[in-house]
Structure formats: C-alpha cells, structure tokens
Amino acid sequence: MSASYFITGANGQLGKALTKKYPEATVLGRDSFDITDPASYESIDWSKYDTLINAAAMTNVDGAESPEGERLARQVNADAVQLMADTANKHDLTLVHISSDYVFDGSQEFHTEDEVFTPLSNYGKSKANGDTAAATAPKHYILRTSWVIGDGKNFISIMKSLADQNIKPSVVNDQIGRLTFVPTLVDAIDHLLNARATFGTYNCTNSGESVSWAEIAKLIFQKSGKNPDDVTPVTTEEYYAGKEGIAPRPLQSTLVLDKIIATGFEPTDWRSELDVYWKHMEEQS
Numbered sequence: 599m600s601a602s603y604f605i606t607g608a609n610g611q612l613g614k615a616l617t618k619k620y621p622e623a624t625v626l627g628r629d630s631f632d633i634t635d636p637a638s639y640e641s642i643d644w645s646k647y648d649t650l651i652n653a654a655a656m657t658n659v660d661g662a663e664s665p666e667g668e669r670l671a672r673q674v675n676a677d678a679v680q681l682m683a684d685t686a687n688k689h690d691l692t693l694v695h696i697s698s699d700y701v702f703d704g705s706q707e708f709h710t711e712d713e714v715f716t717p718l719s720n721y722g723k724s725k726a727n728g729d730t731a732a733a734t735a736p737k738h739y740i741l742r743t744s745w746v747i748g749d750g751k752n753f754i755s756i757m758k759s760l761a762d763q764n765i766k767p768s769v770v771n772d773q774i775g776r777l778t779f780v781p782t783l784v785d786a787i788d789h790l791l792n793a794r795a796t797f798g799t800y801n802c803t804n805s806g807e808s809v810s811w812a813e814i815a816k817l818i819f820q821k822s823g824k825n826p827d828d829v830t831p832v833t834t835e836e837y838y839a840g841k842e843g844i845a846p847r848p849l850q851s852t853l854v855l856d857k858i859i860a861t862g863f864e865p866t867d868w869r870s871e872l873d874v875y876w877k878h879m880e881e882q883s
C-alpha cells in the first residue's frame with residue numbers, strides 16, 4: 599500500500615510546496631483544519647492516513663512578543679502540536695513537524711540536534727515546547743530548520759523589491775546562518791519518510807558557507823543589477839535601536855547537518871539553490 603499523507607498549513611511557504619510534491623495528499627489550510635481546535639481532529643477519518651505532516655505555524659516572531667501574540671504562538675506552535683502528537687499516537691501515524699533555530703539563544707556557533715533549548719523569544723519558547731510535544735509521538739520526525747525561503751514574502755523577495763525600487767537598506771551583519779530553500783526541506787521530509795530513517799530530530803538547512811543577512815542582501819542587490827554597497831551592514835543592536843516590541847534573535851543560527859547526511863540525504867549548497875530560485879522569480883515577473 600502506498601503512503602497516505604495528511605498535511606496542515608496548506609497556504610504557507612512549506613504547505614504550498616508540499617501540495618505540489620504530494621498531489622494525492624489531503625492538504626488543508628486554516629479555514630478547513632484549524633490545528634488549535636480539537637474538533638478539527640475529531641472530524642477526520644484517520645484510518646485513511648499513515649502520516650501527518652504539520653506545515654502550519656504561527657511565524658510572526660515579533661508579533662509573538664505581545665501578550666496576545668504570545669498566547670497565539672503557544673496555542674499554534676505548542677498546544678496544537680500536542681494535539682497532533684496525541685492523534686499520531688492514537689492512530690499509529692508518523693508525525694512530521696518543523697522546528698526552528700530560534701529554540702536556541704545562539705551562544706553556540708554551531709548547533710547539533712541534542713543542544714539544550716535556550717530560546718530568547720516567545721516564538722522560540724513556543725517552538726521549543728512544540729518540539730517537546732512532537733517528540734511524545736512514538737513515530738516522529740522533527741526537522742529543525744532556519745531562514746526558510748519559499749513561495750511567498752521572504753527576505754529574498756523583500757530585498758529584490760527594495761533593490762528594484764532603488765531603496766538602500768540597512769541590514770544586520772551579526773546574525774549568521776544558512777538559508778533553507780523550501781524544495782530542500784520538502785526533499786528532506788520525503789527522504790526521511792522513504793528511507794524509514796530512525797525517528798527523531800534532524801537539522802535541515804542548505805549546506806555551504808554560513809553568512810550574515812547583510813551578505814545575502816548584498817548578493818541580492820548584485821543579482822538585481824544594483825550596487826551591493828547600497829546595503830549598509832549594521833549590528834542587530836543598531837538595527838533595532840529605538841524600536842518597540844522586537845523579539846531578541848539568536849546571533850548564531852548554523853545547524854550542523856551531519857545527522858541527516860548520515861541517513862543518505864545530501865543538502866545542496868544554498869548558493870546553487872539561490873540561483874534556481876532567482877531564475878524562477880525572474881520567469882514569474
């Protein structure tokens with residue numbers, strides 16, 4: 599029997615890519631499957647599925663710093679994940695869940711899967727609690743990722759738009775990490791499921807050199823035919839000076855990829871994925 603997937607968060611960056619990858623799957627957005635509502639889970643005949651992939655999340659990092667945002671982040675990123683883990687447990691499903699580099703404070707230069715959680719922000723706390731919840735499902739894959747770029751508004755599309763408008767932005771030069779293009783994340787999910795890798799947590803980003811957001815912004819300006827010097831590198835402290843409601847962010851986000859590589863998955867370099875993504879953006883514009 600072929601695998602049967604139920605996927606949440608249809609309209610997000612990852613959800614859209616999973617919809618394309620698995621045309622046979624049931625993929626539902628918030629309007630038809632609110633992951634925080636216990637009634638959602640009761641409305642599904644889970645005997646039809648063997649895998650539950652959670653692509654839904656509250657991803658507004660700064661928004662989660664308000665009391666209302668903190669509540670929402672907890673409900674969506676942690677409490678709902680416990681509902682999923684309980685559902686997976688009850689119906690013998692494999693649960694696939696996505697974690698974040700923001701579960702760490704960034705004091706370590708490189709992060710392995712077993713580093714103790716030290717979140718700085720409410721978003722990071724909610725994601726850390728979500729990981730703990732997901733891990734209560736006996737059959738789970740938690741893919742910990744960072745700096746996700748897919749179909750939607752993201753750092754690259756924003757920088758391209760600024761370059762096109764001749765706006766000269768200040769961009770932080772002390773947050774260091776690697777981009778994760780959504781197709782790589784989707785391939786990694788597919789690989790872990792098909793390879794029947796040992797259940798657990800796996801770091802997943804593109805490979806290659808770790809860089810700052812400012813370096814990536816300069817690359818985007820160059821690709822847009824603009825002067826990379828139009829981007830002014832600033833520290834995180836300088837960037838957020840005088841701004842209210844900003845979540846603290848880890849300065850070091852590089853995730854060690856050895857564990858997923860040992861399963862036979864080879865993440866591509868982020869620069870080559872950027873070239874593919876860029877070509878795709880140009881074709882669409």
Ligand SMILES: NC(=O)c1ccc[n+]([C@@H]2O[C@H](COP(=O)([O-])OP(=O)(O)OC[C@H]3O[C@@H](n4cnc5c(N)ncnc54)[C@H](OP(=O)(O)O)[C@@H]3O)[C@@H](O)[C@H]2O)c1
Nearest residue numbers: 607609610611612628632633654655657696698743745746
């Ligand atoms: N983006 C990053 O840089 C980044 C970095 C590290 C980890 N991650 C993790 O990667 C995963 C995928 O992120 P992404 O970039 O694809 O996120 P995204 O584009 O923000 O998509 C999240 C989706 O979740 C949906 N959602 C929110 N609350 C929901 C609810 N109660 N019920 C059902 N759906 C709900 C949203 O629906 P609406 O469209 O209705 O709002 C949205 O479509 C998340 O777990 C995220 O935490 C992301």
